[in-house]
Amino acid sequence: MRLSRCQCILIVAVLFNAFILCCLVVLQLRLENVNQEDAIVDVKSRKQGPVKVMERAMSSSISERVTVVIREFEDFENQVAETVKSILHLDEYIRIVIAVDKAPYPPLTLPEDGDVKVVSMKTSLDRHPNVSCPERFVDTEFVLLVPDGTIITSPKQVEKVLSAFHSRRGDVRMVAAKVGGEMTSQCFDMDVNLKQWTLTYMQGGAAQDTCNGLDGSHIILMRTADFHSLSRPYHRPFPQSLFIQTALRGWKLVQVPASTIPAKKLFTDPHNQWKHQTRHDSRLKAMYEEFGIKKVSWSNGNVEWYGCRKETARCFGTVVDDMPEYLYENRWTPPCCLRALRETARHVFRVLQKCGARYWLEGGSLLGAARHNDIIPWDYDIDLGIYRDDIDKCLPSDMLHQGSYTDSEGFVWERATEGEFYRIQYSAQNHLHVDIWPFHPQNGVMTRGLWTQSHRQDIDFPEHFLVPLKTVKFLEMQVSAPNDVKGFLELKFGKGVIENPQYPQPNKVQM
Template sequence: MRLSRCQCILIFAVLFNAFILCCLVFLQLRLENVNQEDVMVNVKSRKQGPVKVVKHTSSSIADRVTVVIREFEDFENHIGETIKSILYVYEDMRIVIVVDKAPYPPLTLPEDGDVKVVSLKISLDKHPNTSCPEQFVDTEFVLLVPDGAILTSPKQVEKVLSTFHSRHRDVGMVAAKVGGDMTSQCFNMDVNLKQWTLTYQQGGAAQDICYGLDGSHMILMRADDFHSLSRPYQRPFPRSLFIQTALRGWKVAQVPTSTIPAKKLFTDPHNQWKHQTRHDSRLKTMYKEFGIKKVGLSNGRVEWYGCRKETPRCFGTVVDDTPEYLYENRWTPPCCLQALRETARHVFHILEKCGARYWLEGGSLLGAARHADIIPWDYDVDLGIYKDDLEKCPPLNMLHEGSHTDSEGFVWEKATEGEFYRIQYSAQNHLHVDIWPFHPQNGVMTRGLWTQSHRQDVDFPERFLVPLRTVKFLEMQVSAPNDVKGFLELKFGKGVIENPQYPQPNKVHM
């Protein structure tokens, strides 16, 4: 039978399609055989030890993420094993190890792989950029990996990245739990730099979004965000990280049901003690660097990191009635306020016991009128006293013989700046209460000679003190003028209670 031209073309097309289909089937079978061989090699290699395996996602992840390792001890660590596990999963991953100074003994690191050790200690014979870890991070993300973490699958990092991209808008970090010894706990915190305080509050369950996490975690965040922090590499890490991100309102979300295995550290009691001692020292240094002097824990306990009775106060000599911290947009450190409260209560008890006629003066009375406490930016406590009553109180009457320290460590002295008396918190810490003697003259209370160092240094009618009344101050009933508002407006001007101002409002604004 003779075929037409159209029939010949149709038969040729069918045969050509069949040939293409056979080629595709052959290539598919060949590819499956290769994959099976890779799997067998991989399984065999796992029995012999880790080898590098290039995954399809390796290059894309490594192009987007730089691993940063910061917190570890030079005397005991598993940095080498952690890096090997990372390079096993992602052979092209860049790893930056940040150290305070060259570790001793030196770290044992893999010979291959893109691993850089960056010391924050500036060397005089090197370019300053060599001490800047951010110079070695040019990816979109940083993955902050703790010492001892062991990566076993690319899915661990992929899951963290996936969670980051699906995050809530106020989440700046995503964390995956490392190790299974400790339950991960969320916590919230309030960082108030103006008041030098940090307050921890218990957060929700581990999967909740909060400001920080206890325990060991692998943390992912954008590199630009990380390096925009004031002190991104401050130790102890990541506690310092969470404080800085909380101040900016960035939260952390934990990857649900995800735990990365880890090598155990500090099983030896001596090394455990050594690690804890260094941690406590770094914590103290961190709070000092951050300007945090009072830490309120979630269990109600308070830790103090500021001045004490045996140390100098937190600020130097006050010029123009304006402490230096006001120029830094901060108020009186809480440790200083606490010391002032203790000193004032001590003085009140003694004056009450002596039967002296005293009263709150100046800014101290103003603080009592506003909120029954010291003004948050004040640096001393001022009292007035009838000059004739000085002899009633031995601690004051004996000051003509020189200063003396009482049984509780408070120092009583006659001020060198003028005719008044000063009671200091201690010989080392000069936070103080000033007592200003007044005497009546023709119905007016006067000191006779004013130094005019404060705007409130003016005479006033004795009627404000006859009779004296009490006001609540520092959780006590303290002697005060009988017309508090009138007395304060005479000294400071109208509306002084309702309109707070700094001592020199033309220099420092609230």
Template sequence: MRLSRCQCILIFAVLFNAFILCCLVFLQLRLENVNEEDVMVNVKSRKQSPIKVAGHAMSSSISDRVTVVIREFEDFENHIVETVKSILHLYELMRIVIVVDKAPYPPLTLPEDGDINVVSLKTSLDKHPNASCPEQFIDTEFVLFLPDGAILTSPKQVEKVLSAFHSQHRDVHMVAAKVGGEMTSQCFNMDVNLKQWTLTYQQGGTVQDICHGLDGSHIVLMRTGDFRSLSRPYQRPFPQSLFIQTALQRWKVAQVPTSAILAKKLFTDPHNQWKHQTRHDIRLKAMYEEFGIKKVSMSDGRVEWHGCRKETPRCFGTVVDDTPEYLYENRWTPPCCLQALQETGKHVFLILEKCGARYWLEGGSLLGAARHADIIPWDYDIDLGIYKDDIDKCPPLNMLHQGSHTDSGGFVWEKATEGEFYRIQYSAQNHLHVDIWPFHPQNGVMTRGLWTQTHRQDIDFPEHFLVPLRTMKFLGMQVSVPNDVKGFLELKFGKGVIENPQYPQPNRVQI
């Protein structure tokens, strides 16, 4: 078919327009790719260009290396918005993570133009578990903790802290700078002994010293990897919980001087101050319970107890095979329980001494007296022997044929349900106790007649160990013991028992 001249011109025009359109599309795509490459080059250049700070070359900008975390604040009164704005004013690309126990009420009115994430640790059935994981938003080398109300006014304040981090001793895993100028920082050390359930504060030195923790308000910088390695990184109150966990790792914090970091005042209203203090005390108690700390000794000599008391149950349940549950957790008897045993023991000794009964330390209690004049650190009761004929001399014991009774000190005296012996409990609620085992002589041998065979020391023994009795220091007082303590103990437990401590079931749990 022959095409007319007009048809040829029309086809050529259509093809030419299509060609032009394809060229324009190609050029537009090429231009977009060039712009994207330029952006990537600029970002790469920004990340690789070194920044000189106090003599140290930083391999990237502050925003690329640091994530700001805000943890400790009250929802009913705070200055979080002002703190966030001060950060974004200096570092508009800085990622900020605000970690909360639950969504704050009233809600925070945060800037919309920043990289800000509010993460609630409270899980929700209708949300993915990752929604309550702050770690997903922290991928930088360092994390910087800011207290509520801290106002950054100069980039040098953060840069000085980051620069100082690299010049510290290897034991220093945190660097801090003071916030506000009204209070003086106190540097303190801590001994965290989980085996003994104790936390002991010791006064540090000047604020320039390297120590385990700081009182007062500070910004604190540490490596993200170190922070993530902690078992309870976001535990409140913060940073007290942080310092306890890092002290357990033998990590230290160094405070560095920097230009004054301003602090907005909080809780000037008496009611809000009371409300904040009440919540802080509740969080502190919950933290000690979470960490398994029962006794806190302050540097000024004060002692705080966070374990069992006379009006509460003891810290552990029924003991099976002479091995309390805490031994399986690599812990010893909680100090509050040892304190209760000591009080109960002294109370019973005084009564037995007053009524003239012939009694003596038995079993593990005698072992503790022989080793260090106290209860074995992992023991859970006190054992005594008594001449059966002397029971009638002591009214608290003689009265037990009528049933159990509570004396004026709140101690409960009763006949044990699991055998022919007597038990004195710390209180009706707290069953830490002293056991008194009656013995009678038979042909020169001390016997109970019927043995339960649940303890290694449940055997007959020659009466000559008790004739005469002598005394030994135990719980700060002189108490009756056999006249040959070493021979008595080795008869019951075996050679070298004093010198070689073991748990009750060494084949299961070892020291």
């Protein structure tokens, strides 16, 4: 049967009205469900009271402003899962980034709900390098650096830190709150001197004062932009590496007063405690090496050395054009090398003085004595002159006949291979050294006869500078020197050399 045009229009109209009716029914059902959910929430809110309602509102504010970062923990024993649960309990929307060197083993057992990212910073050939960058997952204004075992029980604990941050003054860039109540926090300041390869800890004030760091366990709040502007923001051990980098920039930290956040205990087993301490010490040594810190001085007077030793090679390689490689990096001689030079020089001075040799400070060593009674901070060896006639009675006979001799204290005496002079090395492994240059008088002039011409000061000079010799203070000893130090140095280096320090090749690198 063929339908007329009017019948077709009528059928379409009926179907359209039926569709509209169905949509209205579905919409009504959804509205009823929403109202029921709101009623349930309202009942819960009344049961929880106004405090809980406020905390929920505060937690929502936190998730929009803060990303939690967990960095320092051990894979063999940790409470990361409990820490994550406590944070998600406050706000399921807050992002948590767990930065790891490599995928933990055994794997972390984390809550399945919540925005939790475990980011391995170990690069892999089959992954894009961005996957190994924790900063890609932090897009909030602040980062909250949370130690392993922290149990945050209320949004107020975080809000208090946020409030303290906004009321900070001056160069304060970090706010901290104590985690765990077993020990009080000690505030300390730090002097990070990269040019001299040193780190010095100084006693700070009370924990509420501004300082460069705090010992113990703390949550630390700072702006994300500040955190990611650091050269190694995620470097371990943490937060020691953080405090070194922020102190270098002059940033300060303050602790929220009378605020302690509970924490789970860790490493109660003696073996795990030893294992943790061993790994921490290993990371600390690796951090100092990467940061270029070779001497750590503590406020109690203790000193730790992380550079070269008598049984290791020195910290730098072959010197070209009298310019050690560290000068091109805007650094001076590492303190461990200066210590080795001082020990070697004092040993040589005692030997030469005992045998009555006519020796004197030469070149840059005499220049250092004239300026500050010590080695020039960027020098890499010590130079002495000696009357050639005194060599046989002072230098070891084994060296003179065989070319090399190691004495009872491990110093190596040898005839230099690159010229007519003698060298005393710190050890067979560590070649920091004292060079002894033999001179002889000829018609009132001290000469070496054949110059290698490797230093600008390698020139003949009148013998009257040595007749008589005098003594100067050098390395906390009285050592022999020319009788007119200023005149001697200006003859060799030029006018004003004492008053105007410069590097050996100022045209290449300036101070």
